[in-house]
Amino acid sequence: MSDRRDFMGMALGAFAGLGALGALYAAKRTWDPLPSVKAGGFTTIDLSGAKENELNTEVWRGKPIFVMKVGKNNPAYNDKRLIKVGNDRFFIAIGLCTHLGCIPTYFPEKNKFICPCHGGQFDAAGKVLKAPPPKPLTIPPFKLEGTKMVLGEEGKEYKEMKAQKLV
Amino acid sequence: MAHFDPNAKPFTKKWLNERLAIETIERVMSTEYWIPKNINFLWAMGMVLAATFGLLLISGIFLLMYYIPTTKEAFNSVNYLIMSQVGYGWLWRHIHAVAASVVFLIIYIHMFTGIYYGSYKKGREMIWISGMLLFLTFSGEAFAGYVLPWGQMSYWAGMVITNLFEGFSKDFLGGALNFPGLVEWIRGDYVPGQAFIGRFFMLHVVLMPLAIIGLIVLHFGALRIPHVNNQDGEEIDFEAEAEKWKAGKRKESKVIPFKPVFLSKDVFVLSIYFIFFFYLVFYHFEFAMDPVNFDPADPLKTPPHIYPEWYFLWSYEVLRAFPKNPGLVAFGFVQAILLVLPFLDRSPNVAPASKRGPFKIWFWLLLVDMVILTILGKLPPEGIFTILGKIAAYTLIALWIALPFITKAEKPIGGR
Numbered sequence: 258m259s260d261r262r263d264f265m266g267m268a269l270g271a272f273a274g275l276g277a278l279g280a281l282y283a284a285k286r287t288w289d290p291l292p293s294v295k296a297g298g299f300t301t302i303d304l305s306g307a308k309e310n311e312l313n314t315e316v317w318r319g320k321p322i323f324v325m326k327v328g329k330n331n332p333a334y335n336d337k338r339l340i341k342v343g344n345d346r347f348f349i350a351i352g353l354c355t356h357l358g359c360i361p362t363y364f365p366e367k368n369k370f371i372c373p374c375h376g377g378q379f380d381a382a383g384k385v386l387k388a389p390p391p392k393p394l395t396i397p398p399f400k401l402e403g404t405k406m407v408l409g410e411e412g413k414e415y416k417e418m419k420a421q422k423l424v
Numbered sequence: 425m426a427h428f429d430p431n432a433k434p435f436t437k438k439w440l441n442e443r444l445a446i447e448t449i450e451r452v453m454s455t456e457y458w459i460p461k462n463i464n465f466l467w468a469m470g471m472v473l474a475a476t477f478g479l480l481l482i483s484g485i486f487l488l489m490y491y492i493p494t495t496k497e498a499f500n501s502v503n504y505l506i507m508s509q510v511g512y513g514w515l516w517r518h519i520h521a522v523a524a525s526v527v528f529l530i531i532y533i534h535m536f537t538g539i540y541y542g543s544y545k546k547g548r549e550m551i552w553i554s555g556m557l558l559f560l561t562f563s564g565e566a567f568a569g570y571v572l573p574w575g576q577m578s579y580w581a582g583m584v585i586t587n588l589f590e591g592f593s594k595d596f597l598g599g600a601l602n603f604p605g606l607v608e609w610i611r612g613d614y615v616p617g618q619a620f621i622g623r624f625f626m627l628h629v630v631l632m633p634l635a636i637i638g639l640i641v642l643h644f645g646a647l648r649i650p651h652v653n654n655q656d657g658e659e660i661d662f663e664a665e666a667e668k669w670k671a672g673k674r675k676e677s678k679v680i681p682f683k684p685v686f687l688s689k690d691v692f693v694l695s696i697y698f699i700f701f702f703y704l705v706f707y708h709f710e711f712a713m714d715p716v717n718f719d720p721a722d723p724l725k726t727p728p729h730i731y732p733e734w735y736f737l738w739s740y741e742v743l744r745a746f747p748k749n750p751g752l753v754a755f756g757f758v759q760a761i762l763l764v765l766p767f768l769d770r771s772p773n774v775a776p777a778s779k780r781g782p783f784k785i786w787f788w789l790l791l792v793d794m795v796i797l798t799i800l801g802k803l804p805p806e807g808i809f810t811i812l813g814k815i816a817a818y819t820l821i822a823l824w825i826a827l828p829f830i831t832k833a834e835k836p837i838g839g840r
Contacts, residue, residue: 285609288609288610288612288623289609289612290608290609290611290612290613290614290619291612291619294612294613294614294617294619298614314724316723316724318614318615319613319614319615319617319723320614320615320723321723321724353583355593355748356748357583357584357587357588358583358584358587359580359583359584359726359730360724360725360726362726362728373726373727373728373729373730374580374584374726374730374744374805375744375805376744376804376805376806376810388747388748389744389746389747389748389751390748391593391595391747391748391749392593392594392595
């Protein structure tokens, strides 16, 4: 008698458990980014018109992207995090502080970025000069096509930087 | 077998009693729910909170009728539609904004009252824990609500707070506690956008209010058996004292019934509170509405100085006093440690802090330190403020670590 009731209880529990797992998975998937959001994840920017030490902000995946041609007089000129495009060196990074995602402001006279939220500082290659940010500004996946750059795709140069753990 | 009198007239007391036991419910819930006499106005804060929650619910229902949860319409639906088109829309918005701010002031008073009088010990642990869970759900509810008007502060608060879920950086424990995908999953996008506003709208108006209501029931239920504490932490035999009251020895009895005696005191405090509350709603609502949030959300521009609402400033200051990883640990620590307060206080004394020796100093240090953190949280992270913030944050952590040792060494009061 009790064996039979136990069996029924376990069978019910197992089916209810399966159902709950299924429902949890469905709930998780409902919260996932939509396909349209993921599909819109590529942006092409043209670097040919950039001026030295002048910060431009582009948009990729809704995030600001810092684009700056770094001049020889900038202390960060020899940093390996800069991307060589022809004879020029470019600083390209997601313009969100790696601490909690505020947009740092660039001060050209100091050659550095200062975050308005918690006071983090970065140099013109995105390296941290002052905590709390735990890591340099993130370089987004990119692919070079002449003087054009496609963001969201991993090209040869990006993979090389990745191998050197620069991104 | 239940007995139903066929001659009872419908909807008379007798008829309702037979079907719904209304008099039994009233007796158990109010006329024979006993409250100690030896209390002060701070014991009315629970009812003040319940009433404020009621105001939030009612004003929220009216706002819900016109608010549009889309990135394009949200800002205008609040700042134009509700504020200048909907008749008395401004009233609901100002009540909602003021109540959302003031409710935290009362929560903090309620919490510090509990800490001061030791109302979390000896059978009252579940009251404290359910109360802390309410504090956490109210915090989540406040955050979700803050996002909805889709102003600059809404957007950047959404960005910063969801980024916390990225966890520790990759160089910490080999990245085992780094969850880059989790942030995008919570947002439903790479940055806060339409998916984000939709889900936080749902959380704010349905899921979290339901959780809060459930927790309020639990919080009240947790009071039932241990009863509320009193000004001296005296252990009262509620059954015996209730019998005295019922026998007519009202002066001798140490307790009063919730209804009508305690309720009349509660209503008095509530009345005073509402004068203060509606003064704010009608004449000083601006303190609850940050001017920066009257600029529409702009994903490409962070406001020059961002800060949370005043009630989150102390934990925000702890977060930014450290680099990222230790900051997260400290932030999590000062939140979670509150939940286990009943088990950190090792002293058997249930008494006001003034009678507990070193604990008295601990209590006032805690209060002052949290006020200091709150003030520093509003100031820009520069120079001397950064250093003071670090000191205050370390002090807060040190106080919690010291608590078990201080209370362990405390002398028992009155041979109890």
